[in-house]
Amino acid sequence: MTLPMETPAPAGAIAKADNSGAKTGLATPTTLISVGTVAVLITGWWMLSFYQVVSPVFLPSPLTVAASLGNLATTGFVDSTLAQHTLASLLRIFAALLASVAIGIPVGLAIASSHVGKGIFDPVVEFLRPLPPLAYLPLIIIWVGIGETSKVVVISLAMLPAIILSTVAGVKSVSRDRINAARSFGATPIQVLRHVTLPSALPSILTGIRIALGAGWSTLVAAELVAATRGLGFMIQAAAQFLVTDVVIGGILAIAVIAFLLETVARLIERRFVPWGSRL
Amino acid sequence: MSSLTFEGVSLDYGASAPVLDAINLGVRSDEFVAVIGRSGSGKTSLLNLAAGFLTPGKGRVAVDGKPVTKPDADRAVVFQDDALYPWLDARDNIAFPLRLHGVPVAERHQTADRLLLHVGLPGAGDKKIWELSGGMRQRVGIARALASEPKFLLMDEPLGALDALTRERMQSFLLGVWAESGAGVMLVTHSIEEALFLATRIIVLSPNPGRITADIPVSFGRAALDDRSAHSIKKDPAFQALHDRLTDLIHDTRTEHAA
Ligand SMILES: Nc1ncnc2c1ncn2[C@@H]1O[C@H](COP(=O)(O)OP(=O)(O)OP(=O)(O)O)[C@@H](O)[C@H]1O
Ligand SMILES: [Mg+2]
Numbered sequence: 001m002t003l004p005m006e007t008p009a010p011a012g013a014i015a016k017a018d019n020s021g022a023k024t025g026l027a028t029p030t031t032l033i034s035v036g037t038v039a040v041l042i043t044g045w046w047m048l049s050f051y052q053v054v055s056p057v058f059l060p061s062p063l064t065v066a067a068s069l070g071n072l073a074t075t076g077f078v079d080s081t082l083a084q085h086t087l088a089s090l091l092r093i094f095a096a097l098l099a100s101v102a103i104g105i106p107v108g109l110a111i112a113s114s115h116v117g118k119g120i121f122d123p124v125v126e127f128l129r130p131l132p133p134l135a136y137l138p139l140i141i142i143w144v145g146i147g148e149t150s151k152v153v154v155i156s157l158a159m160l161p162a163i164i165l166s167t168v169a170g171v172k173s174v175s176r177d178r179i180n181a182a183r184s185f186g187a188t189p190i191q192v193l194r195h196v197t198l199p200s201a202l203p204s205i206l207t208g209i210r211i212a213l214g215a216g217w218s219t220l221v222a223a224e225l226v227a228a229t230r231g232l233g234f235m236i237q238a239a240a241q242f243l244v245t246d247v248v249i250g251g252i253l254a255i256a257v258i259a260f261l262l263e264t265v266a267r268l269i270e271r272r273f274v275p276w277g278s279r280l
Numbered sequence: 281m282s283s284l285t286f287e288g289v290s291l292d293y294g295a296s297a298p299v300l301d302a303i304n305l306g307v308r309s310d311e312f313v314a315v316i317g318r319s320g321s322g323k324t325s326l327l328n329l330a331a332g333f334l335t336p337g338k339g340r341v342a343v344d345g346k347p348v349t350k351p352d353a354d355r356a357v358v359f360q361d362d363a364l365y366p367w368l369d370a371r372d373n374i375a376f377p378l379r380l381h382g383v384p385v386a387e388r389h390q391t392a393d394r395l396l397l398h399v400g401l402p403g404a405g406d407k408k409i410w411e412l413s414g415g416m417r418q419r420v421g422i423a424r425a426l427a428s429e430p431k432f433l434l435m436d437e438p439l440g441a442l443d444a445l446t447r448e449r450m451q452s453f454l455l456g457v458w459a460e461s462g463a464g465v466m467l468v469t470h471s472i473e474e475a476l477f478l479a480t481r482i483i484v485l486s487p488n489p490g491r492i493t494a495d496i497p498v499s500f501g502r503a504a505l506d507d508r509s510a511h512s513i514k515k516d517p518a519f520q521a522l523h524d525r526l527t528d529l530i531h532d533t534r535t536e537h538a539a
Contacts, residue, residue, distance in 0.1 A: 177363035184331050185377035185428050186353035199367045276366035
């Protein structure tokens with residue numbers, strides 16, 4: 001090879017550009033400071049409970065919470081273990097994700113590629129987008145009952161706008177040249193969609209899915225507070241009614257950890273499937 | 281021998297003034313036609329008509345007498361920004377036109393590897409697009425266009441984004457591609473020197489409305505194919521004289537008429 005190579009941008013530069021220095025897993029100064037912050041917070045929490053500044057009924061010590069998390073994992077709370085609660089929540093999330101991707105991507109394509117599609121779906125999206133999902137949850141319960149369906153429907157609706165809008169943005173930003181190149185090699189419109197438009201829009205769609213997961217997760221927990229017999233949100237709600245504060249805090253921590261893990265997995269998937277990201 | 285013809289072609293983008301007016305032009309598949317002209321004179325529009333991305337308001341564009349109504353594999357386009365697909369490696373980018381036509385994977389990879397060799401990138405098949413330099417990308421883009429065995433290669437400033445040194449090397453490369461592929465070439469370029477060095481024929485477009493104001497046969501590229509160095513060709517007094525004439529033509533297109 002005699003021609004000079006273009007050196008790929010260093011991973012650090014890209015990580016900084018999208019504001020997530022921690023994802024490389026390196027001990028950057030930012031990560032160190034963050035670890036310090038967490039340590040200070042936990043120490044502060046521990047001191048508050050150790051010196052009984054706040055009653056343990058309101059703020060159990062970190063150790064109590066850790067012990068109760070252990071308990072939750074083994075014997076469980078309100079008829080289910082932590083794993084079962086978590087699984088119930090995750091199943092709802094993924095069922096909703098599947099539904100909203102199956103609906104959102106075609107709708108996004110329709111909006112981005114035809115005036116008719118835009119005319120039909122734009123008002124729906126614009127109506128749905130600013131609504132807090134919990135505002136229409138009661139209506140959904142009236143329509144489809146209090147079972148799994150109502151929760152999956154609400155979470156799907158909460159996820160839909162992000163997926164639709166990111167699909168639209170992705171499709172609109174596909175370069176004309178990429179499409180025209182395929183056409184000049186004899187591609188049919190369907191082939192252009194399948195081989196050029198969709199893969200070009202994929203980075204944007206994956207970002208949309210990541211945002212949707214975030215929106216879906218917070219909606220899920222809230223929906224479970226209102227109506228469920230299993231799930232992390234339900235567990236917290238039940239514990240709060242009996243003033244079992246350690247389980248409440250343990251549940252909150254579990255929710256935070258899972259949200260973080262979902263985000264991390266989503267990022268890994270992005271890097272695996274769209275390694276070119278913003279480079280091309 | 282194939283031919284690409286413009287017969288009384290006019291084009292407007294909906295505005296009152298036409299962008300191209302009464303274009304008559306025939307390109308044979310053994311020709312290398314360079315299109316030059318001021319910015320906005322309609323060079324890209326002309327190429328897009330040939331590709332079938334645009335349809336003329338008046339007149340018609342035809343390949344071998346058959347009217348062009350849409351883009352198709354007999355007219356492959358090479359873009360200034362390579363327009364490669366980053367989700368495919370270099371080999372699959374080149375094999376892409378074959379995939380569209382249902383060629384089995386083993387066969388199309390074989391063709392792609394042959395083309396990679398042909399464009400001077402043996403062993404680069406597994407490279408990701410972002411691992412390639414600008415010049416290498418453009419070679420892949422050209423190999424991809426050749427994969428569908430087009431009758432005509434349509435290129436809009438294919439070397440415009442490259443640095444001067446790479447650009448010179450790619451000019452010789454383009455000459456080789458043209459000589460070996462058997463496809464006719466229509467090349468839009470801003471560089472008079474490039475047009476003179478590569479083309480067998482130079483078309484000058486004048487703006488407002490776009491008309492062909494000169495159609496000049498040249499033969500410097502043939503000399504390069506016969507192993508004369510690019511530098512000695514470009515220093516040739518005949519080369520310089522034509523360069524000056526074309527420069528005048530482009531900058532003063534209103535008063536001059538077809539050669
Ligand atoms: N999509 C479009 N809609 C409206 N007008 C257009 C469009 N594309 C080009 N034009 C106009 O047509 C004329 C010719 O444009 P064209 O791009 O063909 O010129 P060009 O010779 O390729 O210019 P350049 O050298 O800058 O690339 C210009 O006046 C331009 O403004
Ligand atoms: Mg142009």
